[in-house]
Amino acid sequence: MFFLNRSVNWNNGDYRDYCDHRARVKRRLRLRMSIGLTLMGCMLVIAAWAPNVSV
Numbered sequence: 001m002f003f004l005n006r007s008v009n010w011n012n013g014d015y016r017d018y019c020d021h022r023a024r025v026k027r028r029l030r031l032r033m034s035i036g037l038t039l040m041g042c043m044l045v046i047a048a049w050a051p052n053v054s055v
Helices: 012-052
Strands: none
Touching: none
16 A cells, blocks of 8 residues: 555545545546547547458
């Protein structure tokens, strides 16, 4: 975890920092997932469209 090596009695600032850290990690993961899904969707659309193109 984030503050495992700290003392058990956290103050409010520690808890706020911990929550901010978790929010940033979740936001970063959500961004990576959305970029990955968008790229996969584009690849699927191109794969479906490419065989129908005549040169």
